Amino acid sequence: MSAASAAAMSTRDARTYGPFKGVYYTLLVMLDIFSRKVIAWRVVPGESQWIAKQFQLDAIAANDGVVPDYIHADNGGPMTSKPVSELLIDLNITRKLDQARELLDTGADSDSAEFGAHYDEHTHLLRSASCYIEAGKPTRVADLYGTVLTTGTLSDRDEGYFRARHAVALALSGEPDSAADEGLLAMRRATEKQSARTMQELARAMEAMGRWQHRPGPRELREALAAHGTR
Template sequence: MTRAPKTQRYCARCGNRLSSYNAQKFCHPCDLAFREQLAHPPEVPAGFWQTDRMRDALSTWHIGQVIYAYRLHPHHGRVLPQELIASWLGLTQAQLSRIENGSAPEQLSRLTQWAQALRIPAELLWFKLPASDGEASVPEQHDGEADVRLARWLFAGGRGTPPASSRTGDLEQIALALDDGYRYFDGAAIAFFREQLTKSKADDGIHGSAAALPLALAILAAVREHCKGVKSSVRQPLLALGADGAEFVGWLYRDLRQPIAAGYWYDRAIEMAQEANDLAMQGYVLLRKSQMAYDDRDGSRVLSLAEAAHHGPWQLPVALRSEITQQIARGLAMGGESFGEVERKLDEARQVLARGQGNESDEHTHRLRSASTYIEAGRPIQAVSIYRTALDSGALSTRDEGYFRARHAVALALCGDPDSAADEGLLAIRCATEKQSARTKQELVRAIEAMDRWQHRPGPRELRETVYAGANRL
């Protein structure tokens, strides 16, 4: 019996034969070209919004269903992946999936941002867009995918024309710093780069993440370039320094609420740490990834990444081991574990910290992290007590003060004290605006959500209006 020949399939765009292993409708070059064309939302004809599927989605008043209909629209020639749409909207794929499949989002600032990004006509929306009176009415967009392209260009040595990104205006500073790195490279290169990285971290503490980013990116590019062709005795510590810098850049993007770019740099940090045989840095980055998962309230990843950091083959400082144990407690609380089990894990973290030569700062930050866990465990009143003591001490940096005031506002709202929560939130927004901390703004949005049933009161109403009016400045 003869076997029936397989049907040959062809690319729907260029007509070339498709590999038998390719289950898609397009060949790899056409697929790449298609994605490059869609680096930003495309211009669409007016009739795009008049199809039955799109009009039905708009009539639901559910932005997730509108985005889903947008992705499936035949105008695109194919179904647009969630990852692509998420990059346009400043989201992760997991966040977009929850928006499409969950309850309808109601926060006006988010609805406005997403509708403007996709260019949905205002007359078709169920909410009113802000008045168009110049640039102030348009939320600033950060393209995470574009920042990743900039990172790859820098890693390739920064040669040729740089790709456009939300950091294009910083390229002159990056180029100057790169030039400094090349000029001063000699036997003391590692000390030079470490000094520059320390300066960048100081800029972050004083001026905020956006101000620190150009120099940090330049340092990484220079480190990567100088790793080529140097002796192994120099290359390994240089890579360890690069891993430290990549982890720091991941943090900067995290504070700017650009999770795609943050995740990219955390991955690069682990790769360089592996090359440098720096086990401790690998564990530390896993903790950082767990903390970023908490920013998105992804409880399962919070727990799994923290446990991976805990069980890895590395020797970590006592304070870091204690922090990882606390993060496990937070993940357990988010997963609905009993309060007794969560408290037991927090006690374990306290015991670990007590075994080391900790300082007052370690104790301080330990208590603040515990407060966050108490919120997740349904014990906000314990969190309020901790936050109040920490904030009254005056020991926090401006950015940390803003972030923890926002967390304090959440705890106060959960305790049924919306007026005090609003007061804390208004103090937090000043710090967030000064340091351009989008992460703090995200916590303030959560505080507003917790005060939703009191939104008619003057304090919560003022906070809502202030946060949404200031969205363009963060």
């Protein structure tokens, strides 16, 4: 097998009819994206995160044990689940969500129907962060959120929300003071925009800062949330 053929694989699934009415099966297929050769396939009675993880492992085994650099995958729950995310990170595989990274790198027109009018570099980073948080990698998540937030391209409402999520990641990374600073900034935006979802994320951030609650920063955030009525 050439180096090129081992560089990237694509996983796809399709729902197929079973032998009786109301019975369906899922066909899982892993392709070599260069040769389009079928590396592995399996028909399963239903999808789950554990089936998806095992299928990835079986596909690598079928590929003579050669681990690809990239895996293109859909955004279904099983393929973006924690077990699959952890596996890909542990194997040092970069997952391309709906080939978004490739489209961005080749300069695809962001207004095209295939690409989506609002999908850009920053959207890709934010979606990647969601995968890493599911995989239990908060430090990586904090870096990704920090990168996007420094650009100043988000709306005020979105800025508040992602600052709150950034605060959660920072707290989980063991950085309570930075988390509190981000939390206070997020709270200002949440108050201005009356954003309930941002306040919910701030409550999560405060919970993650529990063991540091007596430090000045976390205490200030806790008092601000209490004054707002959020616990």
